């Protein structure tokens with residue numbers, strides 16, 4: 380693409396404003412407008428960067444952004460995307476609304492022939508995922524799905540090892556995601572089926588995409604179990620830890636967790652009671668996946684790991700060896716959210732190697748979110764938009780496959796049956 384980038388964002392919260400900030404950091408002046416039902420998260424996040432700090436609401440898109448242009452905080456704001464399209468000269472749109480609105484926004488952008496930087500998941504219902512795939516499968520403009528971990532140097536290294544034959548032919552994968560900040564998903568808008576579908580679509584979608592990309596194979600069918608054993612209950616939906624008289628006694632109070640476990644306080648928009656009535660999504664799931672060629676994989680995710688008990692990654696087992704990928708190789712975060720040490724590690728042991736030999740790699744990501752994938756991911760999007768080559772493509776097809784896996788896993792939980800993916804590639 381040779382025309383000047385004119386980017387707008389629909390849904391300017393943690394991710395949307397995070398992407399605006401990063402695009403402005405690497406391509407100053409490229410973001411021209413934004414649309415949201417409320418501008419409060421945009422204001423909080425951008426104003427904090429202007430002040431030389433970063434608001435908690437910047438969440439996992441937090442970056443160093445000390446030299447943003449001052450006019451960014453005053454770019455035109457809309458509550459109606461159509462009005463924004465009509466009034467502004469735009470060629471590229473970030474879609475980062477609540478997941479249930481992704482497809483509706485994709486349709487609007489396709490009508491206007493925009494480049495589309497879509498947040499994951501593609502959509503949250505079978506119908507919307509298929510329709511989204513139909514619209515974008517052969518889309519002539521740039522269209523990406525935001526799998527932020529794909530840009531992480533450790534993800535790229537793991538893929539190179541497996542596809543370069545370091546562990547021989549793939550046999551199986553054993554992967555876990557025990558989320559130490561999992562309670563956050565139950566303290567804000569992500570805790571209902573209506574808004575996110577399920578936590579496969581919210582969380583596992585990244586891990587499914589990582590497994591797919593590392594092994595380079597297509598999934599065929601899925602079986603899963605899931606339940607809710609930790610969160611939900613009878614508390615009012617609008618109750619926050621701030622207003623609760625059990626603030627210092629409830630085991631899941633953000634204040635008690637900060638005091639006793641050194642767990643950083645979440646942003647003010649993520650302080651709702653985790654025992655609220657409206658919570659209706661599962662909080663733990665176990666999945667098995669059949670890939671082409673007979674390769675098998677297992678995946679488990681839980682959302683109640685202790686602050687220092689987070690684990691993400693797994694074993695990739697090949698005919699010639701085993702690769703152990705750990706996104707949290709070493710991780711130490713203070714109660715103020717400062718990361719003292721953060722790195723990912725790869726260990727590879729091989730069949731025909733001396734017992735004391737091992738490939739051991741460390742990828743430092745301290746100070747960078749998504750295991751150092753966020754910034755590289757945004758740079759890759761700028762490469763695509765400017766017609767330059769990049770290895771981090773984050774294609775719609777990858778988003779489609781991962782979303783279909785999530786939907787199939789949920790269907791398996793509900794039907795107690797193995798579900799064929801029926802990918803329409």
Ligand SMILES: NC(=O)c1ccc[n+]([C@@H]2O[C@H](COP(=O)([O-])OP(=O)(O)OC[C@H]3O[C@@H](n4cnc5c(N)ncnc54)[C@H](O)[C@@H]3O)[C@@H](O)[C@H]2O)c1
Nearest residue numbers: 390391392393394415416475476477478480498499525527
């Ligand atoms: N790729 C990643 O690593 C990653 C990380 C976090 C979130 N996400 C995704 O980003 C999206 C947003 O999540 P978030 O954490 O930024 O949430 P958030 O609450 O911080 O921000 C969402 C924003 O979208 C706005 N919004 C919601 N529906 C809208 C609509 N119909 N029209 C206009 N604005 C609307 C909200 O008012 C809010 O400002 C979700 O799809 C989520 O899955 C991706």
